[in-house]
Ligand SMILES: Cc1cc2nc3c(=O)[nH]c(=O)nc-3n(C[C@H](O)[C@H](O)[C@H](O)COP(=O)(O)O)c2cc1C
Ligand SMILES: [Fe+2]
């Protein structure tokens with residue numbers, strides 16, 4: 380396996396995870412990559428590593444350029460194992476290497492995971508000279524872990540951003556302009572929504588710093604690198620982190636025998652009549668991580684569940700638990716569902732939406748058994764008036 384030269388003396392290496400379809404529950408329908416970078420200079424430096432099962436792939440790619448034993452420095456921007464998992468294996472091949480990590484959180488997190496290794500803890504403003512290249516470290520706490528940092532190389536005008544600006548997207552075309560931009564942006568949005576949405580304030584702080592950098596490239600930790608569309612991804616991150624909502628609706632539901640589904644269709648038709656785009660998620664077949672992606676930028680949210688043994692359906696409970704974690708404030712939300720007797724699910728859904736920080740914008744829609752045409756027509760009219 381080969382490294383890919385992206386600049387003289389600067390290589391992409393890492394691993395492409397073509398077959399991964401779930402990243403702890405986040406549906407990764409296009410796989411992912413764990414990007415690492417090698418800088419050849421007086422001090423040979425590896426930026427980030429890969430998930431442990433891919434250590435062999437990383438070592439192969441390094442060996443296509445230099446003997447891994449010559450590595451002097453390993454920069455660990457983030458202690459999560461998808462980037463740090465191969466550090467111990469790497470160190471067994473690079474006896475002189477030191478590991479640069481954030482002070483104190485990265486140091487603590489790596490030591491907890493991998494024990495006592497030759498760490499050098501760095502803070503924002505610290506620099507490391509490699510010879511012709513300099514690395515500037517910038518802590519980005521809670522973007523998305525306490526230890527997260529990014530590394531900037533002014534001589535190359537490259538930001539090694541790790542998780543920030545990344546996408547779960549496996550591609551053998553390294554750069555944004557070599558891929559379908561709509562796919563890259565869609566995956567970047569999904570990544571922001573599912574990994575970073577809760578940390579909008581921290582993202583805004585980091586963006587202010589990033590805006591002061593002279594940038595020719597953002598070398599991400601997952602997916603394709605930004606070089607032609609840097610402004611697009613920065614503007615998108617600014618919009619997402621500010622929580623700008625569009626006149627769009629998301630309908631999420633589960634159904635056993637089709638009644639709650641009928642309500643979901645009636646709600647969708649009513650938004651359609653208002654020319655409001657609807658993203659429709661039937662959780663019997665759809666993924667909660669895709670629903671979260673749409674909720675990131677949508678003003679309206681309708682969530683439906685029939686009652687099952689006095690509870691909402693487990694798919695909806697899982698979705699609402701996941702949603703609550705993102706604290707999606709300001710969405711205009713309501714609950715709906717069909718029931719047979721006690722019918723507790725709809726109030727449970729409404730309570731969870733409120734607990735998530737949504738504004739409840741209309742009374743819950745709670746229909747016994749099968750909704751009749753008059754009830755569906757009334758619902759249509761009421762949603763027109765929202
Ligand atoms: C296994 C099972 C358990 C149910 N438990 C309840 C219940 O505890 N309370 C209730 O009001 N209805 C209960 N129901 C009835 C459903 O909520 C009712 O049939 C509803 O109309 C189903 O909506 P759906 O067509 O969207 O699945 C249960 C139905 C099934 C199949
Ligand atoms: Fe991470």
Ligand SMILES: [Fe+2]
Pocket residue numbers: 459461462541542600601
């Ligand atoms: Fe990651």
